[in-house]
Amino acid sequence: MKILKLILLSLLILVFLVFTLQNSGFVEISFWGTKGYVPLFLLVLSSVALGVLLPALYFVPKEFFLRRKLSSLEDVATAMKTGFYQRVRKMSEGKGGAAYTFFKAEASYRMEDLDDLVTTEDPYALALAVRLGYPDRAIDKLSAFLEGETKDLNLLKACRDAFFSLGDIEKAVEAQKRVVGLCERWEKDRQRAILAELMALQALNTNSLSLAEKAVDTYRTPYSMAVLLRLLSQSERTKDLRKTFDKVLELGFQNDVLFMVMEDEKTLIKLMDVLREELEALDPNVAALLFLKLNMPSHVEKVKDKLNPTVSLLADTYFSHREQERKCATILQELYTPWVCVCGRAYRRYSLMCSSCGRWLKIRYVGGYNR
């Protein structure tokens, strides 16, 4: 590299010398009535030098300030990366711009400084307060941002999470509709699935069959299908109920869906014929729990040898003649937590959002006792 630079420099000097020697003749120049003579090569070279110097006067200070800003941002990012959050906040204090406010909010979040997050007017900091588990402290300020035509996905998702946690499903649906409209293609399907489940929950709360159908049209998830089954059963649409359950089997959702509708005995009774026919397609543990619920001990016997030890024990105690054992069965049922989130938190019933880690649609039916 050094040799290349040396060759280039030598070539440049050579060109310069040749140019000087061949253009050393004097030319006449005049400026405001004053005349003079200068060598031609000097005139050309000074024009070139002036052409470089004048823009440099403008660009050099600008570059100096840009470099200083970049180096300061690099320092903040390094402090953030290495875990010096107090330093990040000090360095970002009083500075505007998306980068500094982002780092400052992230630092407060990592320090779990809720007061700092909720006293700002920064939507990102408020979204982090929700993620920290305090939707009630951020919701008023967050809602104010919703009134405008915001295109901030983090803000919209935080509003959805906060409204859901506080039980306002209608507003959570509204926020999620805007998320679906705005989000990038890579997460479109996932966000539509979340919208479908939120709409299904709203349908269940308001007993609205049409909304449950819209939810399934938006996206087919075990939960949206389970809600549709429950509402079809309530409105006595037996044919559609069977058709929907066939779709559930086709999608392989049967175990999750049946566990979700288990509390609703009416739906289970209406599905009884098809359940008997499709017994092979069901997880024996789910089937046994369904038959327990429907008080059908002879059906439980059919799958008895395929049960896991906990459901088997539950089956033994559930129909016992001894009161003590029946009480034991009730407690076993209470402790049965077959739904598990990817973060490890176990649930008795399905939930759309994990209250522990804040993730959506990550709670899966795995069966058994989990803690």
Ligand SMILES: [Zn+2]
């Ligand atoms: Zn979780």
